[in-house]
Amino acid sequence: MAPVASLFSLYLVILFISYLSNNSVECVRTKKKIYLDLVTQNACFRVLNATHQVGCSSKSGGNVGVLHYLEGQDDYDWVLKDGPHTPYVVLINSEDFHREKVQQLFKSGRVNGILVVNVLNNSTLTPLPPNGFSADKDCPNDNYGAYYKNDSYKHCKSVKWNKPGEALYFNDYHDFPMFAISNISDLNILIDQCYRPFNQPGNGVAKTYPICAVELSDSMDAAKDSITCIRRSELITNLNPTKYCDAMGDKNIISTIKAIPQNVPRPAKSVIVVATRMDSISMFGYEYQNSDTTVTGIVALLAAAQALKQVKDDLRAATSDLMFTFFQGEAFDYIGSSRMVYDMELNHFPYDITDNSSLQLQNIHLNHISHFIELSQLGHRDQDQLWIHSDPISKEIPAISDEVKKLIDIIKPIGEKLNVSLGETAADQPLPPASVQRFLRKMAIPSIVITDHQKQYTNKYYNSRFDLPRNINADYPPTLNDTEKYDYITEQAVSLTNIATTLARFLYKQTTGKQLTPDLENKIQADEKEIAHLLYCFLESPVCELFKQSVSPEDNKNLASAKKPFPFYVGVDYQTNQITRLAHSILAQYLGDRMVNITKEADCKQPDNDKRYKYLWMQGSLKPGTTDTREGWCIKSTAMLHKAKSPAFDIDDYDWLSGEYSTWTESTWTVTKVRAFLIPSESQEVLTLCVGLALFIVSLGIVYFFNASSDIIFLSTNTASDTPPS
Structure with missing residues (x-):
């Protein structure tokens, strides 16, 4: 019983010290000390039809990139050519968010995602694109209207109704998340606490570590097209079938x-x-x-x-x-x-x-x-x-x-x-x-x-x-x-x-x-x-x-x-x-x-x-x-x-490729989030690893010492416990 009593006494001491620490120091999760979560939840997400998937999705674990604010052409050159800290996540102004720029960033291989300034109640931060903007097509719902077979009128041959329409919404940005930053506090964090102090180049020279990175997460469950997604959702592989769209x-x-x-x-x-x-x-x-x-x-x-x-x-x-x-x-x-x-x-x-028993x-x-x-x-x-x-x-x-x-x-x-x-x-x-x-x-x-x-x-x-x-x-x-x-x-x-x-x-x-x-x-x-x-x-x-x-x-x-x-x-x-x-x-x-x-x-x-x-x-x-x-x-x-x-989802054996009815589905997802954090230099990461290993080895030595010397350390307690009463 003596060793048990000794260990119990040690446990009480540790518990008492922990109690004093909790009352004098505010405990914070390690994750919160590392990551700064943004309020923003406005993600571009994936939808599908019978032939395509469109929209955005991050990789399953999220996309990480060094934040860069694209304020001018020099910034585009930096991200697309000169910047050493690839991949990047870019913060882009509303006027630059159009098909040409987005495709350029998406296809570069150097960009891992886009954040769009979208503080709509502030015309200085988010001016309206002067030539218009529409993520829809220039001929909306083209193949499903009255003129889909008419050679004179189909494909809006007579009138392009939505001239600013670039069909940006109907492109597939696989493993390339995009978020709209609508909260001004989030925008200030990204620009003033992340980009400018840690990442903004000076005279064409990249800043040294630590640098500020952003993680974008909006991994979509559905893939390929509605036909594939529905078939996968209908497969029963366990008692809790998974729905993908x-x-x-x-x-x-x-x-x-x-x-x-x-x-x-x-x-x-x-x-x-x-x-x-x-x-x-x-x-x-x-x-x-x-x-x-x-x-x-x-x-x-x-x-x-x-x-x-x-x-x-x-x-x-x-x-x-x-x-x-x-x-x-x-x-x-x-x-x-x-x-x-x-x-x-x-x-x-x-x-x-x-039922004809009541009026209907x-x-x-x-x-x-x-x-x-x-x-x-x-x-x-x-x-x-x-x-x-x-x-x-x-x-x-x-x-x-x-x-x-x-x-x-x-x-x-x-x-x-x-x-x-x-x-x-x-x-x-x-x-x-x-x-x-x-x-x-x-x-x-x-x-x-x-x-x-x-x-x-x-x-x-x-x-x-x-x-x-x-x-x-x-x-x-x-x-x-x-x-x-x-x-x-x-x-x-x-x-x-x-x-x-x-x-x-x-x-x-x-x-x-x-x-x-x-x-x-x-x-x-x-x-x-x-x-x-x-x-x-x-x-x-x-x-x-x-x-x-x-x-x-x-x-x-x-x-x-x-x-x-x-x-x-x-x-x-x-x-x-x-x-x-x-x-x-x-x-x-x-x-x-x-x-x-x-x-x-x-x-x-x-x-x-x-x-x-x-x-x-x-x-x-x-x-x-x-x-x-x-x-x-x-x-x-x-x-x-x-x-x-759409009747397509209710008709048995519907021909999904017939083009008669809409076949749009929306992908399911688990979480959407944006968070910022600092990336240390490689030397600092190695130093941190070495210090951690050293502390681990020292801890093993201390544990071994106490375990091997427990009879000596707790001798007086053991003796007192074994002495019979007089």
Whole structure:
């Protein structure tokens, strides 16, 4: 027992010393002393289709390189030719981040990754590229629209819509990570604490060690193409199968004015579709600034729906029905619209009716659609006009041409009264990229697309992180606080108010056939203040009163934690993104009815005998005299979510190379991170190794000494323990 007691005493001494040390010295993990982790998570990631992988991925253990800030041509020469400390990770300014420069760095063999300065609220640090920037193609969705087989119009032979488009997003940067540095503190660390003190050459001479390096990690799990990825994901090799990628998709939003039950026939050519898209792409995750690309269309369509609220009874009594539609996944080869067309052809839209014991909405087929009106980009008026585009191929049918002319003849004078000038594009000019093209692939429909451009996009930053509110006059004076910004009427809010009012009055007249009297015009008027609120919530901050009243109590926690506008990226199909949920709730408010007699969430549900309406419980407005207690609203409406997942993933034995449907998937990954650290010289590394080995040998000697001499060292203790009591 004596040796045990001695060892226990020694253990107590060590424990006591450790306790004193912990109370006098702050313990820090060794890793944190070596690495400086950045906040930045905005990585370029990998997506795949049936034939390719595109986007970025680091090596499995991350990519390491010496940081170099590319401020001028001398810095490019240093990194690409002269610098001795290869490989490099470069920090590049926003103006230099374009295809030519990126390809030059990627192919050099001397660069291991790119960091892009992306502090968008600082025009000095991140000036807008003067010639525009778009990571999308110059002919978006080229092979999946209405003209994919037409020799005159395919590949944008007539008009290159997105002139700044360099298709940077659609290149494969294998083992070459890229991150956007959006946090100014991260930028200061990289430039002022890493590059300038340790790496910046002086008079063409490299600095000596230590030097500052950066590690970029965003290793992607998927590889090659969607076909390979899905096959690998479906292989069951253990009890926990690994998923390498997910089908891209989300939910479309639809709402009809009428609630026609399945036992009542729906007349042919009786549904007017009015639509817009909701999504976009960007090179970097969490960087989806879409002021003109998507938000102007979303806001205008929501505002038009609200403007028609007072005349819903007239619309319900009309022969025609009106269907508001918000498509998701359109940036990735028309995912949402192609799904809707597919379901209509199968008689599954808006859902597959399998139970006739309760009332459900009558299905809508393609032949039920009488007209299709689509809103696209509306923020940059070309020649101070909006432009009406129509399809030259379907107009070869006289009846279609006549209907298109009627649509134009109705909407133009309505717009003129509201200072909305609407021009017509050339008769032989094809439609720009638009969701209606997926419908026109199947049948000729009288259709128009309303945009802010006559030919090529007036938006120089289409589908890019530079599509900012200030570019469409939707920004705010710097002196305003958040409350003042929320109610501030920007120039764009005024413009969209007139557009939404024009659209609402046009839809009323087209649906009902009635003339617009002064009384009706007073009723059908978009709310300028509400449009200001929508712009603020989508573009400035989602932590706003409109969004707060539109979410459920459960979703409010996610809303309250939002630090920046929600992304407009479609995401993967198994989850519904925030933009979709919020737009759905707002549309339900605008077109539906509040059930004032229902005051509890548990009571806000569909009756068993009538499934035509959806019931949504949302927080509602603040109770009078309170700052944190909300009324709770039960909204009954026809607004619903419809699957926006490519049919390619649901069709058995689908021909993945047919080009009929979108095949985009998103790779899975484990972690994305950026961290900086110092690299010592080789001599210092050798010295550190030698000192470590020496300490190890000395430690072995001490342990051996104590072990061999334990009987002598602990003799007095042992003797005392063995002496019998007197």
